[in-house]
Amino acid sequence: MIIKPTLTDLLNKGDNSKYSLVIGTAKRARQIADGSPKLTNAKMESDVTTAAIEIDEGKVVIEK
Numbered sequence: 001m002i003i004k005p006t007l008t009d010l011l012n013k014g015d016n017s018k019y020s021l022v023i024g025t026a027k028r029a030r031q032i033a034d035g036s037p038k039l040t041n042a043k044m045e046s047d048v049t050t051a052a053i054e055i056d057e058g059k060v061v062i063e064k
Contacts, residue, residue: 024062
């Protein structure tokens with residue numbers, strides 16, 4: 001369960017579409033799981049949480 005960043009924080013980073021946010025976060029989490037280097041220094045167990053933090057920090061941008 002992701003507590004921080006909040007859903008509202010993440011939606012404000014993109015096009016305000018929950019669908020795009022879910023797809024973008026899942027794609028980035030899959031990249032991390034496949035060995036792509038993490039773009040944040042946050043130590044998280046979950047690749048999904050790491051992806052969400054990267055989006056919140058502006059290191060990953062979700063495009064339409």
